Every structure is written in structure tokens, then in C-alpha cells.
Amino acid sequence: MKIARFSVDGMEFHGQVDGRLLRVLKGNPFKRIEVTRASYPLEKVRLLPPTRPVNYWGVGENYPKHVNFRVEELGSAIAERAKKFTPWHKGAGSIVASGDPVVVPPDVDWIEYEGELCIVIGRPAFKVSVDAAKDFIFGYTVSNDIGSGPAWFRADFSLWRVKSTDTFGPIGPWIETEIADPHQLDIIVRVDGREEDRGNTRDMIHNCYEIVSNISQYVTLHPGDMITTGAPGLTRALKPGEVVEVEIPEIGILRNPIAASE
Amino acid sequence: MKIARFSVDGMEFHGQVDGRLLRVLKGNPFKRIEVTRASYPLEKVRLLPPTRPVNYWGVGENYPKHVNFRVEELGSAIAERAKKFTPWHKGAGSIVASGDPVVVPPDVDWIEYEGELCIVIGRPAFKVSVDAAKDFIFGYTVSNDIGSGPAWFRADFSLWRVKSTDTFGPIGPWIETEIADPHQLDIIVRVDGREEDRGNTRDMIHNCYEIVSNISQYVTLHPGDMITTGAPGLTRALKPGEVVEVEIPEIGILRNPIAASE
Numbered sequence: 001m002k003i004a005r006f007s008v009d010g011m012e013f014h015g016q017v018d019g020r021l022l023r024v025l026k027g028n029p030f031k032r033i034e035v036t037r038a039s040y041p042l043e044k045v046r047l048l049p050p051t052r053p054v055n056y057w058g059v060g061e062n063y064p065k066h067v068n069f070r071v072e073e074l075g076s077a078i079a080e081r082a083k084k085f086t087p088w089h090k091g092a093g094s095i096v097a098s099g100d101p102v103v104v105p106p107d108v109d110w111i112e113y114e115g116e117l118c119i120v121i122g123r124p125a126f127k128v129s130v131d132a133a134k135d136f137i138f139g140y141t142v143s144n145d146i147g148s149g150p151a152w153f154r155a156d157f158s159l160w161r162v163k164s165t166d167t168f169g170p171i172g173p174w175i176e177t178e179i180a181d182p183h184q185l186d187i188i189v190r191v192d193g194r195e196e197d198r199g200n201t202r203d204m205i206h207n208c209y210e211i212v213s214n215i216s217q218y219v220t221l222h223p224g225d226m227i228t229t230g231a232p233g234l235t236r237a238l239k240p241g242e243v244v245e246v247e248i249p250e251i252g253i254l255r256n257p258i259a260a261s262e
Numbered sequence: 263m264k265i266a267r268f269s270v271d272g273m274e275f276h277g278q279v280d281g282r283l284l285r286v287l288k289g290n291p292f293k294r295i296e297v298t299r300a301s302y303p304l305e306k307v308r309l310l311p312p313t314r315p316v317n318y319w320g321v322g323e324n325y326p327k328h329v330n331f332r333v334e335e336l337g338s339a340i341a342e343r344a345k346k347f348t349p350w351h352k353g354a355g356s357i358v359a360s361g362d363p364v365v366v367p368p369d370v371d372w373i374e375y376e377g378e379l380c381i382v383i384g385r386p387a388f389k390v391s392v393d394a395a396k397d398f399i400f401g402y403t404v405s406n407d408i409g410s411g412p413a414w415f416r417a418d419f420s421l422w423r424v425k426s427t428d429t430f431g432p433i434g435p436w437i438e439t440e441i442a443d444p445h446q447l448d449i450i451v452r453v454d455g456r457e458e459d460r461g462n463t464r465d466m467i468h469n470c471y472e473i474v475s476n477i478s479q480y481v482t483l484h485p486g487d488m489i490t491t492g493a494p495g496l497t498r499a500l501k502p503g504e505v506v507e508v509e510i511p512e513i514g515i516l517r518n519p520i521a522a523s524e
Contacts, residue, residue, distance in 0.1 A: 054354050054355050055353050055354060055355050080419075081419045084417065084418070084419070086418045086419040086420050086422065087420070087422050088351075088419075088420035088422055089350075089351035089352075089353050089420070089422065089426065090351075091317050091351050091481060092316050092317060092354070093316050093317050093481050093482055093484060093487075094481070105480060126428070155346065156346070156348045157342075157343045157346070157348040157350075158348050158349070158350035158351070158420070158421070159420070160348065160349050160350055160351065160477075160480070160481070161480050161481075164351065164481060165480045165481060166388070166480065166481055166482050215422075218367060218422070218423050218427045218428065219353060219355050219356070219422070219423075219426060219427060219428055220355055220428050222355060225355075
């Protein structure tokens with residue numbers, strides 16, 4: 001089932017995506033839901049981020065091609081990072097929905113896309129094994145893990161600006177709960193309709209189950225928490241006026257315009 | 263006014279602290295509240311963390327005495343950090359209330375206290391000036407910004423374990439909304455009743471208004487977001503069975519027992 005969060009006339013709903021229709025859901029998606037008879041056409045609603053997490057996690061450097069790209073840009077310490085598995089907190093304040101603008105801060109060198117598969121947690125997970133991890137995953141969505149160019153990465157001792165500036169966390173358009181194998185998914189990035197990058201989740205260094213298990217050894221993952229699992233390939237600077245799409249065909253298309261700061 | 267969050271019989275309330283009594287509040291503390299006629303004795307309730315933030319921020323190395331201590335432990339790069347103002351995301355999942363145990367993970371070198379003043383945001387703050395910052399602050403509470411020893415700091419590329427492991431974020435006991443000058447407050451740390459450290463917020467490198475203004479240049483601060491402003495002095499390893507108190511006399515005492523992992 002594809003489950004969206006959306007607002008209409010100031011009210012918030014969960015809805016089942018059924019073609020161009022959103023069938024209103026009653027209840028809590030992480031507990032029990034029921035499809036009602038109410039529905040809205042997709043084009044009449046405003047999509048919201050699929051969940052409001054306690055923590056939004058990032059896992060960088062999780063594909064060999066992307067690691068090599070970052071080593072060339074930032075130096076070989078980045079390769080160590082990939083080996084050691086260091087997740088980080090992507091500030092939940094950065095989260096925006098599909099359709100929302102990503103704003104380029106006035107003093108950044110540039111911003112760049114990272115199209116990624118994003119795990120959505122369904123049940124509290126603490127010290128779960130790799131084998132059991134699957135049972136704690138509610139579904140998957142698409143993320144664009146926007147980051148700044150290297151200037152802030154070199155200047156700061158945390159990723160607070162690099163990865164967590166307002167609007168740097170597009171997620172959506174919705175959650176797909178019926179992905180049989182999350183490690184066989186194409187990830188396609190398009191800018192203004194032109195394909196820029198294409199990868200497949202089979203190339204992950206740490207797979208989704210390892211990621212959930214690893215984080216849960218120290219920090220409880222809560223229902224609605226999300227983990228973006230890394231970009232498969234290369235990226236480039238984005239300019240105001242461009243529109244970025246990240247597509248995972250089994251899930252949907254996350255689409256965000258790039259805007260200048262006012 | 264001192265405003266606590268607490269639970270009784272599975273229900274959650276806000277309450278005004280009136281001696282040993284909590285007077286139940288109606289409404290949203292960040293909008294409009296009203297004191298009701300209901301009340302509970304403080305000793306009959308379970309305190310909850312004062313807010314549920316979108317982001318919980320840390321500001322490390324914010325007092326000269328603490329910077330010197332960390333330089334000796336971790337090297338001179340830490341001093342650069344203090345000059346540059348790099349806040350970081352303390353995972354909101356780490357937050358616990360006064361009274362809750364802080365659990366020592368089985369494979370950590372050690373854990374240590376950092377008794378700190380914690381800012382609570384009251385209104386959305388984006389690109390606010392230092393002069394205006396005060397108007398966006400709802401009040402202040404006390405935090406114990408628990409961290410691991412240096413092993414995880416050296417091993418990881420983020421602070422996800424060092425600062426954000428489950429239970430590493432005690433905050434409370436409640437919010438004081440009537441602090442006239444947040445830069446004249448004693449911070450006292452006691453372990454098992456013995457005073458271990460004492461500092462004063464007048465020695466902050468970046469003061470509360472600068473911190474709020476600086477973060478808000480890139481990331482919106484939301485009502486209920488909290489910022490812990492750094493430890494004034496030294497720290498040491500804590501052992502299971504000990505009880506740590508952080509007191510800011512104008513606010514209250516945050517008290518947490520240290521527990522072994524099961």
C-alpha cells in the first residue's frame with residue numbers, strides 16, 4: 001500500500017494512493033488503519049512529509065561509486081567513514097515534502113542533490129539483529145538528501161549547515177509498505193527532465209537491515225523515524241529555477257523546485 | 263512561572279510548579295495557558311521532558327575552562343571548534359526527564375556529566391538578530407549533556423554515539439519562564455550529594471542570544487526546540503549506582519541515577 005500524508009483546507013490526513021486519488025485513512029498508520037469512503041484527487045491536495053520523526057538519520061558514503069567521488073573531492077578520510085559506519089542526525093527541521101521548494105542559502109558555495117532510498121521505521125527497535133530488522137521497517141520512501149558544497153564541510157565540525165539547513169531534506173511523495181526486496185531498486189535523478197544519475201540499491205555497502213540493526217544497538221528507532229541510506233552515484237550543483245526529481249519506480253517521484261533565497 | 267510536563271495514570275499534563283504542588287494548566291504553553299483548579303502533589307507524578315522538540319541542539323566548548331579541559335584530552339582542534347561556533351544535533355531520542363535513569367552502554371569507555379543551562383524556544387525564529395533573540399526564547403531549563411569518553415569521539419565521524427545514545431539527554435525538571443538575565447546563573451553539579459563542579463553562565467563564549475541568532479541564520483528554531491549551551495567546567499566518569507544532580511538555583515534540580523545496561 002502507498003500511504004501519503006496530505007493537507008486540504010488546513011486539515012491533515014493520511015491517504016491511500018489509488019492512481020490519481022487519495023482515499024482517506026482513519027487511524028494511526030503505525031497501529032491500525034481503515035480505508036474510509038472519503039477521497040480527494042491528488043492534484044487538489046498538498047502533500048506533507050510522510051512522517052514526523054523523532055530522529056531523521058543519514059548514512060553517508062554507502063555506495064562504492066559515491067565514496068570514490070567524495071574521496072576525489074574531500075580526501076581519503078571519507079573512505080574510512082564508509083568502512084566504519086557512522087550515521088548522523090539529519091535535523092528534522094530540514095524536512096520538506098514533494099512539491100516544496102528547496103531554498104539555496106545566500107552564502108553557500110552551492111547545493112547538490114543526492115537521490116536516495118529512505119527507510120521508514122514502524123515499531124520501536126532497540127538492539128535488533130540484522131535478521132530481525134525487516135520486521136521493524138514499516139516501508140520505504142524516496143529522499144533527496146540535499147547537501148552544500150565542500151566549503152561548509154571544511155569550515156564546520158558538524159553537518160548542521162552542510163546537511164540540515166532549512167529545506168535540505170525533501171522526503172516523499174509517500175511511503176510504499178509493500179517492497180519485497182529493498183535491495184533491487186533503481187534510483188533515478190532528473191534535473192529539468194534530463195536524467196543526471198542512475199543507480200541501484202543492490203550496490204549498498206551497508207544494506208537496509210544492517211543499517212537498522214547497527215543504529216539500534218545504541219539508539220532506539222521510533223515509529224516514523226526515517227533513515228536515508230546514501231546516494232549511489234555522482235552529483236552536481238543545482239541552480240535556482242531548476243526542478244529536481246528523484247524516482248524509485250516502485251515507490252514514486254519526489255519532485256522539488258530549487259529556489260533562490262529571498 | 264515554572265512549567266512542568268508530567269504524567270499521572272497514563273495522562274499527560276502541563277503544570278505550574280507551586281512549591282510541592284503542580285497546578286494543572288489548560289492550553290498550549292507556547293500559545294495561551296490557563297491555570298485550572300486541579301492539582302497534583304509533585305511526589306505523586308512522573309515528570310516528563312519539558313518539551314518534545316523538532317530539534318535538540320548542542321553547543322560544545324562554550325566556556326574557556328571547559329575548552330582548556332578538552333584541549334588537554336582531545337587536542338587543539340577543539341579550540342578551533344569553540345572559535346567557529348559549530349552547533350550540532352543532539353538526537354531527540356536521547357532525551358529523558360528528571361528522575362529517569364541514564365544507562366551506561368556495555369561497550370563504552372565511560373560516560374560523563376556536563377551540567378548546562380538549556381534554552382527553550384517559544385516562537386519560530388528564522389534569521390533573527392542578536393538583539394531580537396530574547397523575544398524568541400520561552401524560558402530556560404537545566405540539562406545534563408551526557409557524553410561518552412573519548413573512544414567513540416575518536417572512532418566515529420559524527421556524535422551519534424558520543425552524545426546521542428539513548429538516555430544521554432536528561433532535561434528538566436521544568437522550564438522557568440522568568441529568568442531576567444540568563445548570563446548570571448550558577449550551575450552546580452553534585453554526584454551522590456558531593457559538589458563536583460560549579461560554574462556561572464557569565465563565562466559563556468557565545469551567549470544565549472548569540473547562539474539563538476547564529477543557529478537561526480540557517481535553520482528555523484521551532485517552539486519547544488531546546489539548545490543546551492555547554493558545560494562550564496570539568497567532568498569525570500560516572501559509575502552505575504551514582505546519582506547526578508545538576509542545579510541552577512533559579513530553575514531547579516535535575517536529578518538522574520546512573521544505571522548499568524541490562
